[in-house]
Amino acid sequence: MGKSPSSRAAATSAPAAGAEPPAPAREPVVVPVVIDAPQYSGLKAALGYLSERPLTPGTLLRVPLGRREVLGVAWDTRSGEDSAVPDGVTLREVAAVFDALPPLPAAWRELVDFAASYYQRSPGEVALAVLPPELRMLSATQLERRLTRLRAKLLPPSGAQGALPAPSAEQAQVLQALAASAGDAPVTLLHGSTGSGKTEIYLREAQRVVEAGRQALVLVPEINLTPQLEERFLARFPGRRVVSLHSGLTPARRLKHWLMVLLGEADLVLGTRLAVFAPLPRLGLVIVDEEHDPSYKQQEGARYSARDLAVVRGRVEGVPVLLGSATPSLESWHNALPATEGGAGRYTRLTMAARIGGGVLPTVRLVDMSRLPKEVLRDSALSPALLGALRERLARGEQSLVLLNRRGYAPVLHCTECGWKSACAHCSAWRVFHKLDRTLRCHHCGLTERVPRACPDCGNADIQPTGRGTERLEEQLALALPGARVGRIDADTTRRSGALEAELSRVHAGEVDVLVGTQMIAKGHDFRRMTLVAAVNPDAALFSSDFRAPERQFSLLMQAAGRAGRAAEQADRAEMWVQTWHPQHALYAALRTHDYAAFAQAQLAERRAAGLPPYTHLALLRADAREQSVAQAWLRVVSDEARELAEQHQVALYPPVPLSVQRVADMERAQLLVESASRPALQRFLTAWDATLRRKRPEQKGLLRWAVDVDPLAI
Missing domain, CATH: 3.40.50.300 (P-loop containing nucleotide triphosphate hydrolases)
Incomplete structure (x- = not known):
C-alpha cells in the first residue's frame, strides 16, 4: 500500500545561516480515477489515488491496482462528494501521469458518464473500452516519443478542395434547410432513397463545418463501408487531414489516428460505432450514415447504441446531428413524425426521393x-x-x-439413414458445411472440424448437405x-x-x-x-x-x-x-x-397496439451459467426480490426464458424482459435494482456472468 499523507513529510536539517528556508512540503491531493473494472467487480465509482499535485479531470495516467499497473483517467469530483480520506484508510499513489497529452475534453467525459449511467455500466468500463488498446501498453515516456514522431511527420493542411458537382434541386433544398437550422443544433433525419445523393449532402455539410475551423465526425455502420467513403472525403478534401477510427486498424495506426483527433490535428473523422467516443476538441457536426443499421448497437460489454449516443453528443456539445438512411429505423421515423401525425416531433425530417442523374x-x-x-x-x-x-x-x-x-455451402449435413445432423457439441446450433475447405464450422463458437467420411453414428457414407x-x-x-x-x-x-x-x-x-x-x-x-x-x-x-x-x-x-x-x-x-x-x-x-x-x-x-418500442421501453437481464436451470433460477430470485420495487416504478417483469440460441460455447443463456411505458421510470428501476443483482450474484453457485441490455435489438 502507498504511504499516508502524514508519513510523507521528509525530515530536514536546519538551514545554513543566510540561506533561504526550504519550501514547505506540499501535501498530496486525492484524485478520483476511473479504471477498466468489469461489471461483476462492483467497482462503479471512481477510485481515490494520491498525487503530488492536482490533476485536471481527463488526464491519462497509470495507477497501481493489486499487483498490476493499469491505465486510468482522472475523473470529475461529483457534487457533494467528500474527498477526505477516511481514518484508517491508506491510499496508493499515482504511478505516472501522461503530461504530454491534453486532458480528455469535458464534453467527452460527460458523454461517457451518460453512457455509463444509461446502459448500467461503470464510467471506467466505458471510458477505457473506447480508448486505443495500445495506450495500455505504453509508458508516459514512450507515449511522448510517439507524439514527437507524429508531430514531425504532420504536413500543414493546405485547405485545398476537390471539384464541387452541381447539386440537384432536392439536394439544394436540403442544404438550404440545413443551413437555416444549423445554429439551433437540431437533429435532422435525412430520408433519401438509395442513389439520391446523401453522400454529397454529407460532404457539403462537412465542408461548411471545416471551413469554420471545426471538426466533423462521420459514423458508418461497418468497417467494409469505411474505405470507399474515406476515398470520397479524401478526394473532396485533398488538403485536409481525414482519419479513420475502427477496430480493423492495426493498434499502432489506431493510436496514431486517435492522437491526431485529440490534438485537434484531424479535420474529419470517419469511423464505426466506437468513433462516437472520439475525443474531438472542436466538434462542429455529427453525421450518422445508414442510421438504421443494427451494427451501431454494441453487443458485448457496455451495450450502447452509437446512433443514440450521437444524438446525445450533439445535445451535450451543442452541434447539429444528421441521421441519414433510405430506410430509417422506426424509432427515428417516429421521432421525426410531427405530433399531429402520431409522432414524437423531436427531429426534423428532410426527404430526397429522386435518384441523381435520372x-x-x-x-x-x-x-x-x-x-x-x-x-x-x-x-x-x-x-x-x-x-x-x-x-x-x-x-x-x-x-x-x-x-x-x-x-x-449448406446450413447442415445430415445422414439419410439414421437422421444424424452436424450439430455443434458446444452450442445449440448446427455446424455449417463449407465445401471449399471441407469443414464443418460453427458460426457461434468457431468450432471447426473436417467433414467426416461417413456418418459418425451409423457409418453410412451417404451424408448429404441440406439447404x-x-x-x-x-x-x-x-x-x-x-x-x-x-x-x-x-x-x-x-x-x-x-x-x-x-x-x-x-x-x-x-x-x-x-x-x-x-x-x-x-x-x-x-x-x-x-x-x-x-x-x-x-x-x-x-x-x-x-x-x-x-x-x-x-x-x-x-x-x-x-x-x-x-x-x-x-x-x-x-x-x-x-x-x-x-x-x-x-x-x-x-x-x-x-x-x-x-x-x-x-x-x-x-x-x-402491441405495446412495443417506440411506444414502450425495454431492457433485458441476461444470465450465463453451465446449466440452464442455474441461469433461470438466479433470474427468478432477483426478479422475486424486485417485485415491490417494480410495482413502485410501474415496471413489468416477465418470467425468465432461454435465448433463441440457448447454448453457446458450453454456456447456457437465459434472459428476463423488463418493460415500462416510461423511459425515466425504467432507468430509476434499473439503477435501484443494481444493488440486488450484485448482492445476489455470489449466492448462486454456477452463475458465470450477468449483464443488463438497455434498448435491446432482439428479444
Missing part, C-alpha cells in the same frame, strides 16, 4: 415459389424465370447481384450459366486484409457478371453496371418471434434493390426479383412500390 428505382417482381414443380425446387434454388432474367443480363453485358443471407448457403449458390450459378464470371462476397471470402477491396474492384471493373453475397453487399455500394438484384430466400424473417425482424428484412431488401439502376442509361431495365412463398404478404406489397412511409405507418400501428 436513375429510377428498380421494378420489383415477385416469384411465387408455391407454383413451381417440386422437381425444379429440388434441383436448384433459382426459378426458371429468374435464370432467364440472369441470362438476359449476361447477353447485354450487364451485371446481376444475387442475395442470400446465409454463408457457407443452401452462398458457397453452394455460387456453384449452382456457375453450372446454370456457362461462361458467366460468378463472384462471391461474404465473411468467408473477405477474411484476409484487402480481400474485400480487391473483390469490389473486380466488380466495379466489370470483371464479374453475377455477384453472390450476403447482406454486406446490399448497402452502400455504387455498382454502376448492376441492373438486376435477386433475393433468393427472404421469407424466414416474415414469421420470426423477434418483433424487429420485419423492419430489418424490409430494410435489407430495399437497400439491396437500391444497388440496381443507379446509372440513368440502364434505369429502364433495372429490376429486383424476389422469390417468395408468400407473395401476398404486406411487406412485399410495400416493397413493390418502394413505399417506406406506408410500411413504417403499418409497423408503428402494430407496435402501438
